[in-house]
Amino acid sequence: MIRILCSTGAEIQVPSDTLVAVDLSSRDLHRAQLAGADLRRANLSHAILRNASLDGAILDEAVLTGAAMMLVEARKASLRMADLSSVGLNFADLQGADLRGAVLKDADVTSTNFRDCRLEAADLRCIRIQSADFHGATWDDGTLWPQGFRPREG
Numbered sequence: 574m575i576r577i578l579c580s581t582g583a584e585i586q587v588p589s590d591t592l593v594a595v596d597l598s599s600r601d602l603h604r605a606q607l608a609g610a611d612l613r614r615a616n617l618s619h620a621i622l623r624n625a626s627l628d629g630a631i632l633d634e635a636v637l638t639g640a641a642m643m644l645v646e647a648r649k650a651s652l653r654m655a656d657l658s659s660v661g662l663n664f665a666d667l668q669g670a671d672l673r674g675a676v677l678k679d680a681d682v683t684s685t686n687f688r689d690c691r692l693e694a695a696d697l698r699c700i701r702i703q704s705a706d707f708h709g710a711t712w713d714d715g716t717l718w719p720q721g722f723r724p725r726e727g
Contacts, residue, residue: 580604580624598636663701692716 575592577585581604589595594614601621608628618638627647635655642662649669656676663683667690676696683701688708694715699705707724718724 577602578606580606580626 575587575589577587579585579602583601583603585600585602585605587595587597592610592612592615594616595612596616597620598616599619600617602617602625603621603623605622605625607630608626610627610630612635613631613633615632615635617632617640618636620637620640622637622640622642622645624644625642625646627645627650630647630650632647632655633651633653635652637660638656638658640657640660642657642660642665645662645665647665647667647670650667651671652667652675653671654674655672657680658676658678660677660680662677662680662685664685665682666686668686668688669690670687671691672687672695673691674694678696678698680699681701682699682705685705687710688706690707690710692707692710692712694713696717697712698717698719700719702719702722705724710724712724
């Protein structure tokens with residue numbers, strides 16, 4: 574049994590010995606303390622992760638479709654090949670995160686911090702991307718952007 578503590582005082586019991594490939598879809602994880610957690614291949618679709626702490630967490634190949642991730646802190650998290658389609662990432666701090674191959678199609682990234690992120694081969698056809706911060710981020714020809722959008726260099 575794993576206990577996920579939230580700074581709201583809530584405690585989520587997960588009947589598993591690991592969070593790898595766990596199903597947490599549609600769960601209320603508001604302000605969950607998951608920094609450094611290994612959530613590879615986890616199903617977090619439609620989960621409420623507002624203000625969650627995911628700094629340094631491993632979310633490679635995780636499914637987060639439709640999750641509410643406003644104000645989440647996921648600095649230096651690994652989200653390689655993760656599906657973040659239609660996620661609300663407004664005002665999220667992803668500085669230094671690895672998003673190589675991640676899908677953020679239709680995600681709302683209003684004022685999201687992508688500083689120093691790895692964005693190679695990521696699908697960043699997001700909405701409200703103009704206010705996102707991409708300083709120091711790296712991308713390649715395989716990175717997909719909204720039509721007519723190019724992040725400012727430097």
